[in-house]
Amino acid sequence: MALRDGLSDAAALAQRLRVAVADERVLAAIASIPRDRFVPEAERARSYENVALPIDCAQTISQPLVVARMLEALAPASSDRVLDVGTGSGYHAALLALLADRVWTIERHPELSAQAEQAIRGLGLDNVEFVVGDGWAGLPDLAPFDAINVAASTGDRLPEALERQLAVGGRMVAPVGEGRQYLMLTRRSADGLRRERLEPVRFVPLVREGE
Numbered sequence: 565m566a567l568r569d570g571l572s573d574a575a576a577l578a579q580r581l582r583v584a585v586a587d588e589r590v591l592a593a594i595a596s597i598p599r600d601r602f603v604p605e606a607e608r609a610r611s612y613e614n615v616a617l618p619i620d621c622a623q624t625i626s627q628p629l630v631v632a633r634m635l636e637a638l639a640p641a642s643s644d645r646v647l648d649v650g651t652g653s654g655y656h657a658a659l660l661a662l663l664a665d666r667v668w669t670i671e672r673h674p675e676l677s678a679q680a681e682q683a684i685r686g687l688g689l690d691n692v693e694f695v696v697g698d699g700w701a702g703l704p705d706l707a708p709f710d711a712i713n714v715a716a717s718t719g720d721r722l723p724e725a726l727e728r729q730l731a732v733g734g735r736m737v738a739p740v741g742e743g744r745q746y747l748m749l750t751r752r753s754a755d756g757l758r759r760e761r762l763e764p765v766r767f768v769p770l771v772r773e774g775e
Contacts, residue, residue, distance in 0.1 A: 573599075574595050574612070575595040577594060577595070579595075581614070581628060589663055590632050590636050591632070594632055594659065601686065602625055602654055602683050604617075604620065614627060614628050615627055623652050623653075625652060626715060631655065633762075635663065635713075637737045637747065638713055639735060642663070642665060643665050643710075644709075644711050645665060645709050645711075646664040646666070646711045646712070646713065647702060647707075647726075647729065648667055648668065648670070649702065649713065649714040650714060651669040651676060652676060654669070656713060656715050657669040658684050660692075660713065661691050661692050664711065665691065667692045667693070668692075668693045670695040670696075671697075672698060673696075680694065699714070699716070702723070702726045702729045704728075708731035709730060710735075711735050711736070712730060716768055716769060717739045717770060718739065718770050727752075733751075734751070735749060737762075739765050744764060748762065
C-alpha cells in the first residue's frame with residue numbers, strides 16, 4: 565500500500581470512518597486490511613474512497629462505512645464462530661477473520677469465491693473457510709454460529725434458516741427491505757429472537773438457489 569502522511573491508505577480510511585464508528589477493534593481491522601486487494605484492477609485507484617465499487621458477476625464491494633457499521637453492530641468476539649453470507653470480494657470475510665476465531669464464508673458464484681480465497685490467503689489469514697453454495701440455506705451442518713453476517717439484501721423478510729443457525733447469545737446483521745433497505749440486527753436469547761432496525765443501506769439482492 566502507498567503511504568500517505570505516514571499512514572497506510574487503509575489506516576487513513578479507518579481514521580476517516582472514526583467519526584461514525586466507535587468500536588476500536590473494528591477500526592483496527594479496517595486499518596489492517598488493504599482494501600485494494602479486493603477491488604478489480606480497473607477500480608483500484610478508488611479502493612480507499614468511501615464508496616461501493618463494482619466487482620465481477622454484477623456484484624459490488626460494499627461502502628467501507630457500511631461494512632464498518634455492520635461489523636460494529638455484529639460485535640464479533642475473538643472466540644466467535646462466524647458465518648459470512650455473500651462472500652463477494654472477500655473484504656468483509658477478511659475483516660471478520662481479524663475479529664473472530666473462525667469464519668465460514670458462503671458464495672453462490674464460484675469465481676468470486678476463488679478470487680476472495682486467493683486475496684485472503686495472500687494476506688496470510690488461515691481461519692477462513694470458503695464454501696460455494698446457497699446463502700439462503702446457510703451451513704446448518706456447522707451451526708450454531710455466534711454471529712452471522714449477511715452482505716446482500718434478503719428482501720422483505722429474513723431467511724428463517726439463518727435465524728435457526730444462531731446460537732443462544734448470537735447476533736445476525738442483514739440488509740432487509742424491498743424498495744427501501746435497512747440493516748436489521750437480530751439477537752437470539754434463551755427466550756427467542758429479538759430484532760432491531762438500524763440505518764438505511766443499499767445492497768444487491770441475496771439470490772436463492774435456482775433463481
